[in-house]
Amino acid sequence: MKxxxxxxxxxxxCLTIEDINAAKVRVREKRxxxxxxxxxxxxxxxxxxxLGGTAPMGLPAEIRTINSFKPTFSFxxxxxxxxxxxxxxxxxxxxxFDIKGMQTDTSVKNYQLVVSMDGSTxxxxxxxxxxxxxxNNYITIPLLAVYDISPRWDLKFGGYASFMVNxxxxxxxxxxxxxxxxxxxxxxxxxxxxxxxxxxxxxxxxGVQVGVDFxxxxxxxxxxxxxxxxxxxxxxxxxxxSFNMYNVYFNIGFGYVF
Amino acid sequence: xxxxxxxxxxxxxxxxxxFTSCIKDELPNAEADIVDVLLGKDVIISKKVExxxxxxxxxxxxxxxxxxxxxISFVLSEGAKIIRGNDNFDYSTSHxxxxxxxxxxxxxxxxxxxxxxxxxxxxxxENWSENRSTxxxxxxxxxxxxxxxxxxxxxxIWASGNxxxxxxxxxxxxxxxxxxxxxxxxDAHNGAYATILETRYVGAIGxxxxxxxxxxxxxxxxxxxxxxxxxQMKATRFGMPFxxxxxxxxxxxxxxxxxxxxIYNADGDITGIRTTDNDNSGNNQNIENKDYAAIxxxxxxxxxxxxxxxxxxxxxxxxILSSEAEVGRAILSDNDKYGxxxxxxxxxxxxxxxxxxxxxxxxxxxxxxxxxxxxIAIVFSSSYYGAEFQGAPGSKLWIDDVELICE
Numbered sequence: 001m002k003x004x005x006x007x008x009x010x011x012x013x014c015l016t017i018e019d020i021n022a023a024k025v026r027v028r029e030k031r032x033x034x035x036x037x038x039x040x041x042x043x044x045x046x047x048x049x050x051l052g053g054t055a056p057m058g059l060p061a062e063i064r065t066i067n068s069f070k071p072t073f074s075f076x077x078x079x080x081x082x083x084x085x086x087x088x089x090x091x092x093x094x095x096x097f098d099i100k101g102m103q104t105d106t107s108v109k110n111y112q113l114v115v116s117m118d119g120s121t122x123x124x125x126x127x128x129x130x131x132x133x134x135x136n137n138y139i140t141i142p143l144l145a146v147y148d149i150s151p152r153w154d155l156k157f158g159g160y161a162s163f164m165v166n167x168x169x170x171x172x173x174x175x176x177x178x179x180x181x182x183x184x185x186x187x188x189x190x191x192x193x194x195x196x197x198x199x200x201x202x203x204x205x206x207g208v209q210v211g212v213d214f215x216x217x218x219x220x221x222x223x224x225x226x227x228x229x230x231x232x233x234x235x236x237x238x239x240x241x242s243f244n245m246y247n248v249y250f251n252i253g254f255g256y257v258f
Numbered sequence: 259x260x261x262x263x264x265x266x267x268x269x270x271x272x273x274x275x276x277f278t279s280c281i282k283d284e285l286p287n288a289e290a291d292i293v294d295v296l297l298g299k300d301v302i303i304s305k306k307v308e309x310x311x312x313x314x315x316x317x318x319x320x321x322x323x324x325x326x327x328x329x330i331s332f333v334l335s336e337g338a339k340i341i342r343g344n345d346n347f348d349y350s351t352s353h354x355x356x357x358x359x360x361x362x363x364x365x366x367x368x369x370x371x372x373x374x375x376x377x378x379x380x381x382x383x384e385n386w387s388e389n390r391s392t393x394x395x396x397x398x399x400x401x402x403x404x405x406x407x408x409x410x411x412x413x414x415i416w417a418s419g420n421x422x423x424x425x426x427x428x429x430x431x432x433x434x435x436x437x438x439x440x441x442x443x444x445d446a447h448n449g450a451y452a453t454i455l456e457t458r459y460v461g462a463i464g465x466x467x468x469x470x471x472x473x474x475x476x477x478x479x480x481x482x483x484x485x486x487x488x489x490q491m492k493a494t495r496f497g498m499p500f501x502x503x504x505x506x507x508x509x510x511x512x513x514x515x516x517x518x519x520x521i522y523n524a525d526g527d528i529t530g531i532r533t534t535d536n537d538n539s540g541n542n543q544n545i546e547n548k549d550y551a552a553i554x555x556x557x558x559x560x561x562x563x564x565x566x567x568x569x570x571x572x573x574x575x576x577x578i579l580s581s582e583a584e585v586g587r588a589i590l591s592d593n594d595k596y597g598x599x600x601x602x603x604x605x606x607x608x609x610x611x612x613x614x615x616x617x618x619x620x621x622x623x624x625x626x627x628x629x630x631x632x633x634i635a636i637v638f639s640s641s642y643y644g645a646e647f648q649g650a651p652g653s654k655l656w657i658d659d660v661e662l663i664c665e
Contacts, residue, residue: 061282110288121427123393125288180425181392183288183359184366186309188425190485 042082048253050074053102054134056243067105074099090146101135114240115173115193125183128176136167154213162205170196200238205229221255286360289335292368298329303375303630304499306478311369318374324349379662383453386439396420396435417479422486423470436472447510447609452658455640459651468526471644475637491575491645497633502664507588507614510659512598512606513551516650549650550596552639554589560633575645586618
């Protein structure tokens, strides 16, 4: 949460110097109108971070409480190219090195899970505490329509495709009991187990993306983008968890406009 | 400009809204257990409540012919209901009770047996059933007991660690498990079957056991209240109440040692060989540190055990041969425990007979004996130190035609 406040303060600080730079921006606007096609390209390099979760859409009833949620530090580096058709509309794409991660600690009831306990794989339903650690590295290509709503503000919407370089999806199941196979199977108490579904994740993700670009100075760019995955994180034959999970992350980026 | 600020705040707030989506109402329970069985009269001598099988021994005659036990009550999983078997109270034979879970998705049929306390003393290992679940199937052996009215009941007094092994997922068919019935009649001493106990290598591990010794014992194997994978020694609950003073244990067996007594670390690697022996038999000359068979019976004071072990009236893998509650034992301690005669291929082809005498370390009180305040545990294992995860994979013990001779 702290991070969000810092960002908000930064953005507000930038807004206050809006008037000073307004004149310069207007110059830029005019330049676009008169520019030759080659000059209609705007390039930027950005660094930022992702904040969000790899989560089910709507919490399944098996999850009883969320004891903690930690958005882990997930940085991003990207290069973007934008082509402006006119002074209102443009098209933006690029390439982004994208880390999406989080850590959660939840209490669950009758949660379908395959765990590895003391070297053995146990498939069944678990009641107790489950922690999850996600840290996935993607190469992401966004494709966005850009609408210039004001001299400093651009609204973006479109989609993205991500390719996983490497990743991790793992966790623990503790302080509870497992029923072997199904809720009527033999009961195993005192479960202290780990699970690792890393190899069950899909290598691709794609989804929708909406965001804004804010250009407080001629070369400074601040962006905020919500990326919402539409492809389930796990392969379709994956049955160790009973619900689908999706990447839903908010990216805050700071960039240099060339 | 204002509009823009609104937009950016909206964009920031949106994902937070997504993640704070409400915790849903708790789902109804999916479990369908009989957790406990209670009787109106205080006549229960012993009770074995397993996942799908419940055996209760009562004082003989306390409920007459047991055809009308109306004051029975069942403790079920939260919200579960009985849908079959609760409309008649005839417990003179096995009684099926079907329970449906609160959510209605799961049903489980439990075999409930209420038996006049009677304990067979001859065991031929001829009766076997398949214990099936979604994760595997293994052999369970049982005895048959005929009451005065000629009703025959299946008596599940024997237990093994097969349930724990099934959870590890290593067993594909019953004969992959550590405890199973003989596959051919030629391999039995008498009758159609004998029991085979075989030490299995489980694999690399966290903190559990890389080794599963075949075992068969009077008592119960239960994961209740413990981590069955980590605390296997506590899962073996040895002994059942007994009202006779034993004189000796007769047994037919054959044995092949799998090699030296390996000591494993948590990764399943062999870190050494056990060279010290403390089986308290007085015969501590272990031949080449070879893995050997455990064949013994222990009589103990179950009231004292209850005092010693916080209400547990049984001995477990840690205490079975070292408890103050013990009053006497019979144990195989001669060199035949290392192996029996083999044919040219090295296969043990000849059953040996042993009669192991009981030696008593404490006096037995006759009135307490009649009152079932002592318990008997007969224990067989393919690796003597199997409970400590030490032994040799491949050690194999055949047991047949056992008899407990009593005064």
